[in-house]
Amino acid sequence: xxxxxxTGSPDDGHLGDGHRRRDFINIAAVSFAGVGAAAVxxxxxxxxxxxxxxxxxxxxxxxxxxxxxxxxxKTSWRKQPVFIRNLTPKEIxxxxxxxxxxxxxxxxxxxxxxxxxxxxxxxxGVCTHLGCVPLGAGEGEAKGDFGGYFCPxxxxxxxxxxRIRKGPAPLNLHVPDYAxxxxxxxxxx
Amino acid sequence: xxxxxxxxxxxxxxxxxxxxxxxxxxxTSWEAEPPTAAHHFxxxxxxxxxxxxxxxxxxxxxxxxxxFQVYKEVCSACHSARxxxxxxxQEIGFTNPEVKAIAKNxxxxxxxxxxxxxxxxxxxALASDYIPSPYANETAARAANNNALxxxxxxxxxxxxxxxxxxxxxxxxxxxxxxxxxxKFPDAKPSGTLHYNPYFANLNIAMPPxxxxxxxVTYADGTKAxxxxxxxDVSAFLVWTAEPKLENRHRTGIAVLxxxxxxxxxxxxxxxxxWADRKH
Amino acid sequence: MSFPWAQHYAPKHPVTQWLDExxxxxxxxxxxxxxxxxxxxxxxxxxxxGVLAGAALGIQIITGIILAMHxxxxxxxxxxxxxxxxxxxxxxxxxRYAHAxxxxxxxxxxxxxxxxxxxxxxxxxxxxxxxxxxxxxFLLMMATAFMGYVLPWGQMSFWGAQVxxxxxxxxxxxxxxxxxWLLGGFAPDNAALNRFFSLHYLLxxxxxxxxxxxxxxxxxxxxxxxxxxxxxxxxxxxxFHPYYTAKDGFxxxxxxxxxxxxxxxxxxxxxxxxNYIPANPLxxxxxxxxxxxxxxxxxxxxxxxxNFLWIPAKLWGVMAMFxxxxxxxxxxxxxxxxxxxTNYRPLxxxxxxxxxxxxxxxxxxxxxxxxxxxxFASQVCAAYYFAHFLIILPIVSRIERPLPLPxxxxxxxxHGEKAEAAPFGTQTA
Numbered sequence: 001x002x003x004x005x006x007t008g009s010p011d012d013g014h015l016g017d018g019h020r021r022r023d024f025i026n027i028a029a030v031s032f033a034g035v036g037a038a039a040v041x042x043x044x045x046x047x048x049x050x051x052x053x054x055x056x057x058x059x060x061x062x063x064x065x066x067x068x069x070x071x072x073x074k075t076s077w078r079k080q081p082v083f084i085r086n087l088t089p090k091e092i093x094x095x096x097x098x099x100x101x102x103x104x105x106x107x108x109x110x111x112x113x114x115x116x117x118x119x120x121x122x123x124x125g126v127c128t129h130l131g132c133v134p135l136g137a138g139e140g141e142a143k144g145d146f147g148g149y150f151c152p153x154x155x156x157x158x159x160x161x162x163r164i165r166k167g168p169a170p171l172n173l174h175v176p177d178y179a180x181x182x183x184x185x186x187x188x189x
Numbered sequence: 190x191x192x193x194x195x196x197x198x199x200x201x202x203x204x205x206x207x208x209x210x211x212x213x214x215x216x217t218s219w220e221a222e223p224p225t226a227a228h229h230f231x232x233x234x235x236x237x238x239x240x241x242x243x244x245x246x247x248x249x250x251x252x253x254x255x256x257f258q259v260y261k262e263v264c265s266a267c268h269s270a271r272x273x274x275x276x277x278x279q280e281i282g283f284t285n286p287e288v289k290a291i292a293k294n295x296x297x298x299x300x301x302x303x304x305x306x307x308x309x310x311x312x313x314a315l316a317s318d319y320i321p322s323p324y325a326n327e328t329a330a331r332a333a334n335n336n337a338l339x340x341x342x343x344x345x346x347x348x349x350x351x352x353x354x355x356x357x358x359x360x361x362x363x364x365x366x367x368x369x370x371x372x373k374f375p376d377a378k379p380s381g382t383l384h385y386n387p388y389f390a391n392l393n394i395a396m397p398p399x400x401x402x403x404x405x406v407t408y409a410d411g412t413k414a415x416x417x418x419x420x421x422d423v424s425a426f427l428v429w430t431a432e433p434k435l436e437n438r439h440r441t442g443i444a445v446l447x448x449x450x451x452x453x454x455x456x457x458x459x460x461x462x463x464w465a466d467r468k469h
Numbered sequence: 470m471s472f473p474w475a476q477h478y479a480p481k482h483p484v485t486q487w488l489d490e491x492x493x494x495x496x497x498x499x500x501x502x503x504x505x506x507x508x509x510x511x512x513x514x515x516x517x518x519g520v521l522a523g524a525a526l527g528i529q530i531i532t533g534i535i536l537a538m539h540x541x542x543x544x545x546x547x548x549x550x551x552x553x554x555x556x557x558x559x560x561x562x563x564x565r566y567a568h569a570x571x572x573x574x575x576x577x578x579x580x581x582x583x584x585x586x587x588x589x590x591x592x593x594x595x596x597x598x599x600x601x602x603x604x605x606x607f608l609l610m611m612a613t614a615f616m617g618y619v620l621p622w623g624q625m626s627f628w629g630a631q632v633x634x635x636x637x638x639x640x641x642x643x644x645x646x647x648x649x650w651l652l653g654g655f656a657p658d659n660a661a662l663n664r665f666f667s668l669h670y671l672l673x674x675x676x677x678x679x680x681x682x683x684x685x686x687x688x689x690x691x692x693x694x695x696x697x698x699x700x701x702x703x704x705x706x707x708x709f710h711p712y713y714t715a716k717d718g719f720x721x722x723x724x725x726x727x728x729x730x731x732x733x734x735x736x737x738x739x740x741x742x743x744n745y746i747p748a749n750p751l752x753x754x755x756x757x758x759x760x761x762x763x764x765x766x767x768x769x770x771x772x773x774x775x776n777f778l779w780i781p782a783k784l785w786g787v788m789a790m791f792x793x794x795x796x797x798x799x800x801x802x803x804x805x806x807x808x809x810x811t812n813y814r815p816l817x818x819x820x821x822x823x824x825x826x827x828x829x830x831x832x833x834x835x836x837x838x839x840x841x842x843x844x845f846a847s848q849v850c851a852a853y854y855f856a857h858f859l860i861i862l863p864i865v866s867r868i869e870r871p872l873p874l875p876x877x878x879x880x881x882x883x884h885g886e887k888a889e890a891a892p893f894g895t896q897t898a
Contacts (some may be wrong), residue, residue: 026711029718039448043560048537052557056276057319151380185378205778205861206792209785210852213775217845220874244734272552310661344552347737348745431745434555434562441563442733442813447728453722462714467510 032140059189061181064120072137074125077176077188081125082139083149084186087160097163105172109161111129112175122186123173124163127151134158134173149173226377230370232362232387234354239425245443247436248429250282255408256426257281259419262406264342264400265296269322270459272343273430276316278461281426288316297321335382337395346424353424355388359422362388363398388420472691472701473505475500485541504632508713509694511882515585516692516713517720518578523680524721525575525736530673532568534618542657542666547622548747555831555871566736573739574728576762579607588821590809591693597801598686606679611763611794613672616665618760619657623744628757630657630665636770639787650893656750696791696881697809698874705878757836764835765828771835772851774844789851796858806866813872819867820857827853 060077064084067073072085087095096107113121125133128149135141136149136158144150145166146159156167163172178188240249257278275292279285295409298311300323314321322332322341326328331338366385370377370392379385381394400416408414429435477497480486499505533882539558541550554561583603586592594602615633619626634651638644653660691700700706707713731738737762743754759767773786780788796803807824827850832845875881 025462026459026715029452029455032455036448036452043533043563044535045560047561047564048538049559051553051559051561052272052538054557056274072231077238077761086404102729200860200863202792202796203855206789206855207852207860209773209775209777209780209782209789210855211533212777212844213773214848215784216775217848219841222840272556273547344745348742350742366826379677388568408584438562438566439731442729445728445729445733449722449726453726454721456715456719456722460719463711463715467559467712 001076035041059187061185061187063185066182070117074137074149075188077124082134082176082188083162083173085121085122085126085162087119087121089119091132091147091160092131095159095163098159098163104164104170107161107163107172112161112163112172114180117180120186121160121162122178122188123175126174127153127156127169128164128171128173129154129156129167129169137181215401226370226374227391229373230377230387230391230392231384232358233352233387234358235356235361236353237419237421237424239428241425241428241435247439248281249425251410252422252425253281253429254283255410255412255419256422256424256429258406259400259410259423260342260426261291263419264423265320265323267323267330267339267396268342269324269339270320270343270430271322271341272319273319275314276317277433281429285316292318297319297323298327322363337382339396342427342430344431346427348398353428356427357420357424358388359386359394359418360372360400360423362386398399472703472706474706475507476504476708478503478505480758485619496633498721501688502714503710504708505701506688506691506709507700508692508709509700509705510707510712510879511694511696511878512692512713512716514694514720515581515589516693516756517717517724518582518585520675521578521720521724522575522582522715524724525571525578526673526676528571528681529568529575532564532571533670533673535564537570537666537670542620542663542747544622544662547620547662551621563732564730564821568738570728570732570736572617572722573731574763575610576614577726579610580762583607584825587824589693589695590697590804590806590811592801593807593809594685595690595806598692600801602679602683602686602695603797606676606683607680608671608794608798609676609847613669613676614760614762615641616669617670617811619662619665621744622662622748624754625741625744625745625757627657627748627750628753629759634661636787636790639781639784641784651848657748658750660682660882693809694878695810695812696878697813698876698877698878698881701877701879758836760834762831763829766835767830768791768835769793769851769854770846771839772844772847774848789855793854796855800858803868804862805867806871806876808871811876814869815872816869817862820861820865822852824857827857833863 005071022058033105056146058078060075062073062075062082062084063125064073064086065163067084067086068089069086070088072083075082092109099104100106100108111122112123113119125137132151132153133150134141134144134156135151142150144157146157148160148162149158150156151158151169154168157171158169158173159165159167160170165172176188178186181187239436240247240252260268276297277290277356278288283291297317299314301310301312302308303310322330326334327338340348341419344358349355363384363386366378379393379394383395384397385392385395400419403413403415405416406414406419412418432438441450478489478493478496480489485495496505499632537556539550539554539561549588551565554565555562556562558564578897586600586603603754611868613630619630630652635647637648637651649655651661652658691706694700741758743757746754758764765780767790770786770790773782775781775784775785793888804816806817810816811821831847831850831854834843834850836845
């Protein structure tokens with residue numbers, strides 16, 4: 001309010017309660033405008049979140065009847081690769097033989113699959129290190145030192161339960177939400 | 190140069206334009222333009238009142254569902270609504286399983302690819318699909334409709350003057366050409382495949398009357414399906430397809446205006462306060 | 470910058486002092502729109518529209534950058550991407566309607582800003598450069614608005630692009646090659662859509678740059694005022710902040726109320742239904758009209774129907790339409806009267822209001838369906854437009870005897886009470 005001191009009329013306004021009430025109105029007006037400006041920011045930020053058509057594609061159904069034991073397929077969910085793998089009894093045994101306490105991200109195969117469907121290992125095909133797609137799902141691809149997946153970007157090795165065993169990745173391959181609609185159809189998401 | 194522009198060049202340029210205009214005026218032919226049939230017999234849409242009208246308007250979801258039923262059972266045989274996804278129907282009160290069932294049972298399937306052979310194929314629609322067009326492409330649509338193209342209906346109430354009232358009037362406006370019209374403009378008689386409708390821009394529309402009889406659809410909520418009722422319901426539905434965020438817009442608008450009125454009042458008081466000791 | 474009694478920026482806090490010695494940006498703002506800019510004390514509400522135009526540009530740039538995150542400049546999907554913004558993007562309908570109506574409000578406030586400049590003679594010496602830069606901004610705005618209207622790729626977008634690029638085909642010999650070069654094809658298509666998108670994104674920043682020059686050149690002589698009388702001393706001015714920031718804050722509130730009313734309750738009022746029909750190169754809408762803010766110029770274009778002096782009517786129309794704007798560049802020299810404010814110009818005042826009525830009439834005629842009478846009326850109105858600037862104004866400014874001017878702004882304020890711009894003798898105190 002320094003500018004008010006320059007006025008030609010050195011009358012009221014600067015003294016006593018009148019002065020305080022007047023300042024209050026200015027502060028209230030500016031604060032109110034500030035609240036409005038902050039409220040406007042919300043839609044401007046929120047618009048970058050996934051739009052309704054993107055969210056609508058958040059669940060898919062996959063027919064797994066053609067995947068034989070020992071085989072895996074890659075499919076796409078939310079524009080990310082998903083590995084669906086039919087484990088052989090040998091692979092299951094290998095996974096169960098590992099002492100959980102020695103793992104970087106301790107989880108049993110049981111925790112990573114559905115009850116009674118332990119041979120179906122469904123994970124995101126996104127390396128937990130920096131997001132490359134690991135090898136091992138396709139026919140003839142390198143499966144890494146532990147027979148599961150191998151990420152060629154920075155050398156992370158995953159075992160037959162897709163758990164991190166060696167290399168820089170911090171976590172096991174992520175298991176998405178999924179449910180068996182029937183013996184041959186699984187819904188992911 | 191600039192000093193010259195004012196006194197000399199400006200009037201010369203101005204006179205050039207003005208001379209061209211004056212000559213145009215002088216050579217104007219004032220013969221009356223021949224009247225056209227559309228000019229005399231075209232009607233403005235009848236007023237239509239919907240729950241969504243006005244600044245506080247909201248959709249009547251029951252009516253939208255009836256309108257959707259009319260679209261599904263009548264209009265969708267020829268008209269697409271390609272910007273509307275089945276999932277959107279949840280906004281007018283259908284549940285998620287209902288939407289899935291509607292999509293699955295839709296008369297037209299969605300274009301797809303046979304996963305084994307790669308041949309073009311179709312599959313049942315999913316909730317995330319958009320309402321499929323009844324025709325594969327524009328050529329097919331024209332071939333099936335005497336070379337007339339049934340327009341997509343998603344935006345029709347925003348794409349026509351008069352909006353929903355126009356749709357309602359058009360659907361209920363079919364009639365025989367008035368004798369006076371045929372007397373004055375013998376050429377205006379609808380040819381074989383056209384139908385007289387005074388609400389249509391050139392009076393003759395290719396679409397046959399889609400709502401032909403009361404009870405053409407059977408409403409689940411027991412509303413009597415008169416032609417006028419069906420036309421109103423489908424018009425209301427098409428307001429929603431064109432502007433699905435209408436309620437959101439009205440609600441936000443009221444809140445914003447209340448905020449702005451308070452903010453502006455405060456700003457005015459602050460302005461008066463700051464200028465209080467200034468004569469201006 | 471301008472007056473010796475302007476307050477000086479004197480930062481007290483060590484941090485602001487440190488900054489001031491290295492990058493005196495706060496000082497620049499202080500002197501431009503802060504307490505360091507003395508402004509005549511008698512400005513009326515018409516002086517709010519400059520700030521409001523700046524606010525409108527801000528709204529357009531912010532909403533525009535966001536819309537560009539969701540829009541796809543390809544003829545096959547442009548229309549659908551706009552509809553996806555309207556339906557699926559979070560708050561997309563709000564952003565898109567704000568941008569579409571924001572363009573209209575930008576023009577509303579700029580037209581009122583131009584009206585104020587014309588009425589109070591703000592284009593006259595020593596503010597010619599302010600005016601010239603303003604006309605440049607106006608031209609850039611028109612180009613930006615036109616290209617933006619093409620982007621939704623509806624019927625009006627497409628045929629607007631077709632018709633407006635068609636202006637260039639009126640130029641003898643090189644016209645058609647220029648048009649094809651502009652479009653990157655023989656009709657508007659992907660090439661045109663993509664380059665319009667690129668330029669539509671670029672030009673607002675050019676506008677912002679020219680606005681900085683516009684304000685810079687304004688700060689040399691300082692703001693004009695309703696009396697048009699020069700500032701004589703400190704008693705004639707108040708510091709921009711807080712006096713005019715407070716007044717502009719109130720003006721901004723009123724502007725936003727009007728803007729929000731349209732945006733939330735009639736967002737398509739100023740649009741055209743045909744633009745909700747996807748572009749169809751095989752079928753022209755029955756009645757094509759440009760957006761409302763181009764209507765007066767469109768009416769001038771259509772008024773020329775006579776081949777005169779071996780120049781075809783089409784070329785006359787295009788020349789007249791561009792000429793009607795370009796002549797504004799010469800206005801400071803066409804009007805030779807030393808009196809700025811029309812309040813003190815009794816004869817010119819009549820012609821000024823005639824011009825306002827004429828432009829409004831041209832706006833109406835621009836959208837009217839062409840009939841013999843409409844064409845006749847547009848010819849008369851277009852003729853008056855040119856007569857006003859190029860014949861009447863030079864003559865009136867020479868023969869007119871202006872009313873006596875007040876000796877100073879302060880004298881006018883003290884004399885005229887609330888009616889700050891009242892000429893002596895015409896209003897009672």
